[in-house]
Amino acid sequence: MRETDPSVHTRGHRNEVTVPKNRPRESLRSDDEAQPTDAYLLSEDGALARFATRRDGLTTEEVDRHRATYGDNVIVQVHSAPLVLRYLRQFKDWMIVLLLVCAAITAYLGDALTSGVLVLLVLINTSIGFLQEYRSGKTMDALQHLSLSLTQVMRDGRLTELDSTELVVGDVVRLTEGAAVPADIRLIETSAFSTNEFALTGESDPTKKYSHAIVTEVIVAERHNTAHAGTTVATGEAMGVVVATGTATELGRIAQLADSAPPTTSPLQREMGHIGRIITYAAIVLALVLLVLAVWADLPLHAAVLFAIGFASAVIPQGLPAEVNTALAQAAAALAKRKALVKRLSAVETLGSTQVICTDKTGTLTKNEMTVTQLVMGGRNYVVRGTGYEPTGEIDRMPSGSAVDRTGDLERLRRFLRVGALASNARLLPPDESHPGWHILGDPTEGALLTVAAKCGVDLTRERTDESKVREFPFDSARKLMTTIRERADGTLTAYVKGAPESVVAKARRIDDDGVVRPITDADRAAFLGVHLARSDLGLRNLAYAARAASAEDVAATDPNTVERDLVLLGLVSMVDPIRDEVPDAMRRALGARVKVNIITGDFSRTAEVIARQAGLDDDNGLTVVTEAELRAMSDDDVVAHALAGGTVFSRVDPTDKTRIVDLVKRAGMVVAVTGDGINDAPALRHADIGVAMGVSGTDVAKEAAEIVLLDDSFSTLVRAVEQGRVIYANISKGVVSCLTSNAAELVVNIASLILATFAGLPLAINVMQILAIDLLGELLPIAALGRDPEEGRVMRQAPRDPKSRIVNVRSIRDLLYAGAIIGVLAIANFLLLFDRSGSDPFAGPVDPALIAQATTITYVTVLVCQLFNITQRRSARGLFTRYIFTNPTYWLACAVGVTIMLVIVYVPVVQAMFKTAPLGPLDWAFVLLAAVIFVAFREIGRLTRNSARRVASRPRSGEPAGLSTL
Known part of the structure; x- marks a missing residue:
């Protein structure tokens, strides 16, 4: 359990902030008063007076009146943009805009078919990007658990x-075990009260709470007389006054801090x-130049504009x-x-570029489930198998590991x-x-203690029924003890x-010495505490058990020391929040x-550290451990040096510290991924x-701030996502270069065609629809x-x-210009050779339109066809002739579909009319x-030549130590 310094908490009034008791209840504090952030400095009565309740x-x-002054208990969140706006954001792409411009021009010139195809493209x-983000958004909606909760509140004396949304500042509420804390609350009465605050502060253990004032300023994690929105009640019950609601709470403050983060773009987006x-600039400039040249070549203006549009279409990788x-x-x-939800498509590639990971500890590396792993009873040591709260697992003796005597x-x-x-x-x-x-x-x-008891066969329900609780002295940081007095049916206490x-x-x-109860000696105490210290050094949390016969006087006692003697x-018992098995x-x-x-925790x-x-x-x-005080004393350069070196544990940090670390790493030019689950992680997740x-x-705030959500909370899933990001970047690189290769080939074809049309009067070698058929x-x-x-x-x-x-x-x-030039030259060659095989001389005069369509x-x-071979060859660094080529059946199915579409365009009459194509004969296919x-021969020879040159360059020269030539 979390322990605090008892000297910080006192019932003394010498340093307390007090409020005059004669203050009228009707008057609310002015803007510079009634601040919730210092409510922990007030006494119980002072807090009630401060907030006029x-x-x-x-x-x-x-x-x-309070609602009019302080507002509703609702955290204002940035909601998703309307679907229309989310779809329109997909048009923020240079190539998309240029395609729309081309579509508009062709429509104006009366070429409705080309315009329609461009719009369809x-x-x-x-739609692809929008639909993926929409599906991710729907999944996120299913993950949200922002259901309304009920809160017990005193109103009109009842x-x-x-x-919870109806609460206002000044309301007095009752908090019970298991309840969600609905607002920031200054506690005025507590009974064995503690809250789970890991989502807010990162603290993995429940925090014990008190009602008396704190006499010095402390951080949020040390304000043990307040309960905060976004946390839950672990034990006991309490009464408190609401001191902040909605965006004024610590939760709201952190949410606003997260929302203030500037939007980021991924490396792939950039x-x-x-x-x-x-490409857009090049397409516009070259299209305008070629438009002038086409007009100069005596092409009609209408045809010249369509040619320029066709050229722009050739330059633009429409399908990219x-x-x-x-x-x-x-x-x-x-x-x-694999249990990783991607909310934004570009986040996949960003993961693959990740250079630094800053991970949370509780719930990310660990299970956030305390587990008893070792026992000492009667001088004997035992090891407990199994993790988490499932009551299964053996208890064996140590060090032999033999099963216990049944x-x-x-x-x-x-x-x-x-x-x-x-x-x-x-x-x-x-x-x-x-x-x-x-x-x-x-x-x-306590859940871990119940679990280990259940593993040993203890019937928890029956034990608590057989011995009813008659008195409890809750744990506090001064005694560091908790005592429960129970009574059996025969009256034994x-x-x-x-x-x-x-x-x-x-x-x-x-x-208890192996079943015999005897007086304890100093040697016994030293040995017992030695075991405790040794296990603490291993990162285990230890609790000692004791008991004694009680009496009616003990039940009536007001001082726990009377009983705890x-x-x-x-x-x-030794326990740990176990690390996840796969971590x-x-x-x-x-x-x-x-x-x-x-690790930032x-x-x-x-x-x-453990x-x-x-x-x-x-x-x-x-491993380097940096404490909160050390971090805040560090210069920015020192923080960056620790983060970039890796293996650093930043402990006891708050949201501002975490965000500072992340921003400094980004400023150093590194790609940083941050994991987290708590409200306190949201700003860093967003930055x-x-x-x-x-x-x-x-928490819902963390999920909203993140771009990727691990559905199984597994660090291993994150690492697999990094691997997938690297693979997908390699695949995208292959795709981008392949796509641009065909555009380079189309560019060569268009330029050569324009030259032939200008100086020899030949028809254009390819039309706009055929270019679109290749790319789309x-x-x-x-x-x-x-x-x-x-x-x-x-x-x-x-x-x-x-x-x-x-x-x-x-x-x-x-490389792509080289490959594109080869394809372009081969295509123009086949274009000219077809005229030659048909016995027609295109340089001599007009050519039969049917022959032009065939050409x-x-x-x-x-x-x-050459592009399909080009894509296949680029799939592997080892070229076309490798087993890797056959590892992706989907690719070959896609090639089959592409070839089928090509054959439909060539041979189906209705489609021929759209694309202005004509059937090819067997000899034509032989030339293709x-x-x-x-x-393929040029590409493979080029690849082998480059590899040979690299091997030669990597060999040490005569008299040179091996490896020097590579420096």
């Missing part, structure tokens, strides 16, 4: 239940924007946005099957473990409609005690992928390049199917991609296949 609550008239491009701008979005959508679908040992263990069960208030519950597994209601630490080992040992006068020390392997994979991993440094070591974060360069929230244990109907599906290509090589053994690197760089441009058809077919063979 009393213990029996507000009247109906007062509620109306735009609709396809924009306790009633109201919807890359595609860069490509789109360059659809191909990229399709690849991302396929990756998002694959990740969804007659004597087991019964003694049951008697020992029932002490913890009877000294607890939590409840262990089986799976139900809302919980897929065993779960607890109440304090997780027993005090069951659990608490910090040092506190229990100090109160003990006797000890002359105890019999029974033993020790160490996932951490090894992340570090092997050269991703720097850091609100938990204590020692606990976080978890980090168990996770394997210290495998390479050791990060990629925010990853937990879908099961995560022929290559779109095969390139999109590249998104399903599996990993080639070991992508998780490579360093993360430099976010400044580009898909379209000098090397890729040189443009062979140009179209040659470009498309010959062109493909020539293209």
Whole structure:
């Protein structure tokens, strides 16, 4: 349980902030008064006076005035944009805009068919991205649990239940075990009261609460007389006055901080924007130049404009946005099957570029389920198997590991473990409609004690029925003990005690020594505390058990010290919030992928350090632990140095600290992913390049702020997503270069065609509809199917991609222009050779329109067939002749569909009329296949030559040490 410094809390009034008691109830504080942030400094009566209320609550008239002054208890959230606006956002793409301009011009010139095809292409491009984001949004709606809750509140002197949204500042509310805290509340009465605050502060253990004032300013995590919106009641009950509602709460403040984060763009979005701008500028300039040249070549203005539009269509990779979005959508679908929901398509690729991961601890690396792992009873040591709250698992002796004696040992263990069960208030519950597994209601630490008792065969319900609770002395930070007095049917009273080992040992006068109760000695105390310290160093949390016979005087006692004396020390239980089973392997994979991993947590440094070591974060360069005070004393450069080195645990941080770390890493030019599940994680999730929230244990605020939601809360799923991101980037790179290759080929064909038309009077070698048929109907599906290509090589053994690197760089441009030039030349050659085979001389004068249609058809077919070979060859770094080529059946199905569409365009009369094509004969197809063979030969020879040159460059020169030539 969380322990606090008792010196911070006092009932003394010397340093308390007080409010005059004669202040009129009707007067509310002015704008510079009635601040909720300092309510913890007030006494109970001072808090009531500050917020113009009393213990029996507000009247109906007062509620109306308070609501008018302070507002409703609703956190204003940024809602999703209307569907129409979300769809229109898909048009924020240079190539989409240029395609629409081309469509408008062709429509104006009367070419309705071309215009319609261009508009259809735009609709396809924009719909793919919109539909994926819409599906993700629907899934997110299903994940939200913002259902309205009822709160017990005093109104008009009566306790009633109201919807939490109806609360106002000044309301006096009653909080009970298991309830959600509806607003920020200054407690005025408590009884064994604690709250689960991990979602707000990152603290994994329930926080004990008190009602007296705190005399010094402290951080939110140390305000133990307040309960905050977004947390839940772990144990006990309390009364309190509402001091802040809606956006004025700590939850609201953090939500606003998250909403204030500037929008971020992914590396892929920046890359595609860069490509789109360059292509758009080039298309516009070249189209205008060629328009002038076409007019100069005596083409009619109408034909010249259509030619320029056709050229622009050739330059623009019309299917590129659809191909990229399709690849991302396929990756998002694959990740969804692996329990990772992608809310924004570009987030998939961003994960693959991740260089730094800043992960939360509680609920992300650990299960957020306390589990007893070791016992000491009567001087004997035991190990407990199983994790979580499911009451299954063996209890074996240590160090032999032998099973316990089913007659004597087991019964003694049951008697020992029932002490913890009877000294607890939590409840262990089986799976139900809302919980897929065993779960607890109440304090997780007490839940662990109930679970280990149930593992040993203790009937929890019967034990509590047989011994009814007659008195309880709740845990506090001064005593560090909790005592429950229970009575059996025969009137026998027993005090069951659990608490910090040092506190229990100090109160003990006797000890259970292997079933024999005898006086305790100093040696016994030293040995017992030695075990406690040794296990604490391993990151285990320890509780000692004790008991004694009680009397009626003990039941009536007001001082717990009267009861907690002359105890019999029974033993020790050691527990831990266990690390998730899959985390160490996932951490090894992340570090092997050269991703720097850091832990940012609100938990204590020692606990976080142990978890980090168990996770394997210290495998390479050791582990660095940075406390809250050290972090705030660090310069920005020092913070960045720790984060970029990896293996750093930032402990006891608040949302501002976490956001600072993330912003500094981003400012250093690194791509950073942040994981989290709590309200306190939301700002950092929003500021990060990629925010990853937990879908099961995560709060709604965290899920809303994130771009990816892990539906199984597994760090391993995150690492798989990073791997998938790397694979999809490689596939998108192949697709982008392949797509631009065909555009380069079409560019060569158009330029050559214009030259031939200008100086020799030849007809144009390809028309606009045929270009669109290549880009939209022929290559779109095969390139999109590249998104399903599996990993080639070991992508998780490579360093993360430099976010400044580009898909379209000098090397890729040189390669695609080379390949495009080969395809273009081969297509023009087939165009001219067809005239030659037909016995017609196109240079001599007018040519039969049917022959022109056949010639443009062979140009179209040659470009498309060579492009399909080009895409296939680019799938593997080892070229066309490798087994990897056969790893993606979807690709070959897409190629078959593309070829079928091509044959329909060539041979179906109705479609021929649309695309102005004509049937090809067997000899024509032989020339097409010959062109493909020539293209493949050039590509493979070029690949082998480049590989040979690289090997030569990597060899050490004579007299040079090996490896020097590669530096």
